[in-house]
Amino acid sequence: MPLASHQTSVPVVVDDAKCIADKGCTVCVDVCPLDVLRISDMTGKAYMAYDECWYCMPCEADCPTGAVTVNIPYLLR
Amino acid sequence: MALDQIVDGLSEVSCDVLVIGGGTAGPMAALKAKLKNPKANVVLLEKANVKRSGAISMGMDGLNNAVIPGYATPEQYTKEITIANDGIVDQKAVYKYAQNCYSIIEELDSFGIRFLKNENGDYAVKKVHHIGTYVLPMPNGETVKKALYRQLRRARILISNRYMATRLLKSSDGRIAGAISVNTRTAEILVIKAKAVILCMGAAGRLGLPTSGYMFGTYENAANSGDGYSMAYHAGAALANLECYQINPLIKDYNGPACAYVAGPFGAFTANNEGSRFIECDYWSGQMMLEFYNELLSGKGPVFLQLKHLHPDTISEIESTLHKVERPTRGLFQQGRGVDYRNDSIEMHISEIGFCSGHSASGVFVDDNARTTVPGLYAAGDMASVPHNYMLGAFTNGSVAGIDAMEFAENHDFAEFDAQDVARERDRVMAPTKREDGIPPNQVEYKTRRLVNDYLQPPKVTRKYELGMRRLAEARQDMQEHMIARNAHELLRALEVQSIMDCADMAVHASLYREESRWGLYHWRTDFPEKDNANWFCHTLLSKQNGKMTSQKRAVEPYVVPIADDEKDLYDKQRIRATA
Numbered sequence: 001m002p003l004a005s006h007q008t009s010v011p012v013v014v015d016d017a018k019c020i021a022d023k024g025c026t027v028c029v030d031v032c033p034l035d036v037l038r039i040s041d042m043t044g045k046a047y048m049a050y051d052e053c054w055y056c057m058p059c060e061a062d063c064p065t066g067a068v069t070v071n072i073p074y075l076l077r
Numbered sequence: 078m079a080l081d082q083i084v085d086g087l088s089e090v091s092c093d094v095l096v097i098g099g100g101t102a103g104p105m106a107a108l109k110a111k112l113k114n115p116k117a118n119v120v121l122l123e124k125a126n127v128k129r130s131g132a133i134s135m136g137m138d139g140l141n142n143a144v145i146p147g148y149a150t151p152e153q154y155t156k157e158i159t160i161a162n163d164g165i166v167d168q169k170a171v172y173k174y175a176q177n178c179y180s181i182i183e184e185l186d187s188f189g190i191r192f193l194k195n196e197n198g199d200y201a202v203k204k205v206h207h208i209g210t211y212v213l214p215m216p217n218g219e220t221v222k223k224a225l226y227r228q229l230r231r232a233r234i235l236i237s238n239r240y241m242a243t244r245l246l247k248s249s250d251g252r253i254a255g256a257i258s259v260n261t262r263t264a265e266i267l268v269i270k271a272k273a274v275i276l277c278m279g280a281a282g283r284l285g286l287p288t289s290g291y292m293f294g295t296y297e298n299a300a301n302s303g304d305g306y307s308m309a310y311h312a313g314a315a316l317a318n319l320e321c322y323q324i325n326p327l328i329k330d331y332n333g334p335a336c337a338y339v340a341g342p343f344g345a346f347t348a349n350n351e352g353s354r355f356i357e358c359d360y361w362s363g364q365m366m367l368e369f370y371n372e373l374l375s376g377k378g379p380v381f382l383q384l385k386h387l388h389p390d391t392i393s394e395i396e397s398t399l400h401k402v403e404r405p406t407r408g409l410f411q412q413g414r415g416v417d418y419r420n421d422s423i424e425m426h427i428s429e430i431g432f433c434s435g436h437s438a439s440g441v442f443v444d445d446n447a448r449t450t451v452p453g454l455y456a457a458g459d460m461a462s463v464p465h466n467y468m469l470g471a472f473t474n475g476s477v478a479g480i481d482a483m484e485f486a487e488n489h490d491f492a493e494f495d496a497q498d499v500a501r502e503r504d505r506v507m508a509p510t511k512r513e514d515g516i517p518p519n520q521v522e523y524k525t526r527r528l529v530n531d532y533l534q535p536p537k538v539t540r541k542y543e544l545g546m547r548r549l550a551e552a553r554q555d556m557q558e559h560m561i562a563r564n565a566h567e568l569l570r571a572l573e574v575q576s577i578m579d580c581a582d583m584a585v586h587a588s589l590y591r592e593e594s595r596w597g598l599y600h601w602r603t604d605f606p607e608k609d610n611a612n613w614f615c616h617t618l619l620s621k622q623n624g625k626m627t628s629q630k631r632a633v634e635p636y637v638v639p640i641a642d643d644e645k646d647l648y649d650k651q652r653i654r655a656t657a
Binding site (some may be wrong): 006031033039050056058061070071072073 | 079126130131134135289295299300330331404408410413459566567
């Protein structure tokens with residue numbers, strides 16, 4: 001069966017201007033219980049790669065530069 | 078190499094005690110095992126990252142079941158939990174918890190976790206339960222994981238993050254030999270030989286689908302997909318009272334606690350749309366949940382947590398707790414809805430179903446030493462059968478498990494396992510990565526959990542369960558023959574779906590076996606609407622025997638703390654009676 005890619009608005013937003021993943025920081029990726037954050041090959045910044053979020057906050061709380069914002073997933077809002 | 082790219086690899090390590098799951102019970106089990114024998118190797122394996130994993134990833138507002146001298150006695154607590162759990166309790170384990178938990182509180186205090194005290198320096202314990210007083214707030218509850226993590230580092234526990242355990246290994250004589258795991262970012266296999274294994278893998282919280290439709294918006298940490306239940310089952314361990322589901326009263330749509338345990342002691346209460354109380358007590362029991370369910374359907378719903386009548390300072394105090402720990406996005410959610418606790422009530426609803434002994438009684442069977450029915454295999458926390466044990470129970474029973482498991486490891490050498498078992502498991506794990514074409518894990522999971530909601534949610538109807546069983550069998554066939562994983566992350570999800578499917582099958586089997594109604598909403602069978610003490614005053618144990626799912630009865634151990642006849646139904650009288 002062929003697969004389609006599915007569009008979804010993701011709850012975790014990273015401010016590229018503040019994110020220091022390109023300097024080697026991986027804190028948000030490391031702490032996420034659901035392992036849904038990744039560092040982009042294109043921008044070198046963190047982003048939410050998988051929409052599988054428990055809106056639990058470690059990524060936002062532990063980010064050393066305040067670059068991460070956790071929003072409530074749209075379906076719950 | 079890019080993260081998530083599948084790597085073909087297998088390595089093997091060994092340790093004395095392997096603890097699987099680094100949430101609440103796991104860190105304490107690992108710490109106690111290591112402190113008992115500092116020369117021994119203790120490995121703590123975690124699917125996420127121990128720093129921020131599990132139910133207390135963002136901390137906890139307080140202890141829900143603290144038995145503190147001067148406020149409650151172990152006898153009183155044991156009695157309360159026995160009655161709250163409809164009498165189906167092996168009291169020895171509950172009593173042992175009640176005796177030991179105060180020393181664990183003192184130990185947590187020494188780790189830097191503070192507990193609320195009044196102006197006289199006494200613990201400020203609050204009443205939430207029906208009979209006794211056991212709720213103790215933690216003013217710096219957001220620091221729990223950090224405090225635990227410091228202890229783990231100091232004790233030199235070997236921590237392996239991002240490994241998902243998939244199956245246990247046993248010797249031909251049935252003793253535990255270790256576990257097989259897979260790296261969640263590379264799909265490399267890691268075999269861990271161990272003399273004793275402790276399962277601390279949390280609830281089966283991704284079983285039902287939340288009403289929001291967002292698959293990961295579960296009450297439990299969504300990483301808790303029931304892997305421990307599934308692994309224990311396949312290892313031949315017995316699982317107790319799985320039909321006693323977990324269903325909780327939560328903030329509607331947000332699906333986290335509202336939380337009456339925090340707000341109740343200040344004067345908040347659960348009310349219907351007329352603003353009236355309808356339950357006697359906000360402690361989460363099946364009987365309370367049945368009244369909650371009935372109220373929602375009665376025309377007097379929705380149900381609300383009412384706190385706007387409180388003093389603004391009190392509301393601010395409650396707010397600062399609710400919006401800081403456990404589920405801190407509560408504040409953001411309420412803000413989005415325009416809800417201010419000073420003016421508005423909090424709309425509540427009931428959660429999806431799951432297995433969790435932390436709040437109900439569905440768990441891997443353990444005795445008062447946290448031993449399962451498999452020699453050398455232990456379980457603690459939400460996934461072990463000690464009922465209503467919450468966070469402090471996870472710490473206390475984790476401690477019991479750690480000490481006993483290390484003793485077991487000291488008296489036994491490594492058990493031999495069949496290399497073929499590893500080869501077979503590797504094939505099973507990797508199967509979804511070998512297919513070119515098929516169904517992705519998220520679709521198999523959605524369908525499975527949608528079927529759980531459609532057919533398994535109480536009230537339990539035999540005919541619905543029979544249909545549910547058939548539909549789940551079809552979904553299982555799709556999962557086994559057609560599920561694909563294109564990278565290591567999808568493989569993690571694909572493996573979790575297999576745990577979820579096992580739990581769904583166990584939920585059906587256990588529920589059909591107990592032919593009575595018990596525990597209020599948790600096991601309300603419309604075809605057997607009455608409690609039947611003559612035939613069903615017993616535990617049920619589910620296990621895999623000769624490859625088949627089997628259930629049997631197990632007598633309730635004689636009580637340590639006697640319950641008078643007129644006390645037995647205290648939790649059955651949850652509905653507030655109309656007064657003349």
